[in-house]
Amino acid sequence: MLAWYDCNGRDLVWRHGERDPYRVWLSEVMLQQTTTGHAAPYYSRFLTLWPTVADLAGAPDEQVMAEWAGLGYYSRARNLIKCARAVVQNFGGRFPDNEAELLKLPGFGPYTAAAVVAIAFGKPANVVDGNIERVMTRLYAIATPLPEGRALVREAAAQWVSDDRAGDWPQALMDLAATVCRPKAPLCMLCPLREGCAAFARGEAERFPVKLSKAPKPRRHGIAFVIQTGDGVIAERRVDKGLLGGMLGLPHTEWRPQPWTADEVSSPVAGPYQVAGSYEHVFTHFALSQSVWVQRISDSALSSVLRAHNNWQVLPLAEQKSLPTVFRKALKYLDKTSLCDAEKN
Ligand code: SF4
Secondary structure, eight states, X not given: OHHHHHHHOOOOGXXXXXXXXXXXXXXXXXXXXXXXXXXXXXXXXXXXXXXXXXXXXXXXXXXXXXXXXXXXXXXXXXXXXXXXXXXXXHHTTOOOSSHHHHTTSTTOOHHHHHHIIIIIHOOOOOOOOHHHHXXXXXXXXXXXXXXXXXXXXXXXXXXXXXXTTXXXXXXXXXXXXXXTSXXXXXXXXXXXXXXXXXXXHHTOGGGOSOBOOOOOOOEEEEEEEEEEETTEEEEEEOOSSSTTTTSEXXXXXXXXXXXXXXXXXXXXXXXXXXXXXXXXEEOSSOEEEEEEEEEEOOHHHHHHHHHHOTTEEEEEGGGGGGSOHHXXXXXXXXXXXXXXXXXXX
16 A cells, blocks of 8 residues: 555645645645645645744734635634644644644544644554545445444544554555545556455445435525625625634625515615626535625715725725635626626726
């Protein structure tokens, strides 16, 4: 397995340079629920802005949240800031080297703690993510559906924990999962574990992992208000807690199970508006159908609008990447509205 890894391990940006616990932690947090390709530019940008955990701990919350925009799962960013500050305050800027202490830090769960211990400190730890889960369920033909089967998967993975190149083992398994033991059409003929693989022996690799069928996500409905002013739009700072907490967003209605009717809603600012369209966005726990209302307000109206909403600000369109994806989708409708075109002309 390690020989395979030495020849076939992926060249990922967070594997360049020294095994700094800060870098390992940062990459592991970014990679939760996120593909390597999507996370890589964010990782590089964060390291450029904040090369050490002390730099990150001293950064303004708003800047960190803005740089995180587009990565999703925004509680990760809030915990990232809290964790960096805890590492600086409680540990003098050095991450602890054991799972028990790491698990006390904000945002650390069993997977991240084990990954940091193994990869950054080179100590044996049972690192189990969704990819290693797939390899283990196939190797041992674990048919108990997930999530119930997770205890069995952890037991199976524990057999692979080794003192010898402790940090390379989990990375080798992850790379095998990503490139060979793929979710669909695994390349078993290229696999170094083929001879011991129960699923391969049965000709049933793709049957594992067995998962309970998921209930369809509930649907909610909302209206996003795109209020244009000059070369920007009105954005609001969201409350710290809850979905997208602490991020910038667009003003919007409640996201509720029933569709909104025109009679129930009025735009938060006076004046004509145009219904520009609607789009879909899928969150972890629900799917959102969101309509887009576009409005344009004058410079003279702007100051009273901002006075009336103390969490509103003007976000230049050139900086829209600091908005979460669910709101950036609404801005795509700006080009499609005659209201805006008329204003531009
Ligand atoms: Fe996965 Fe196939 Fe290798 Fe088994 S033999 S671990 S199913 S790639």
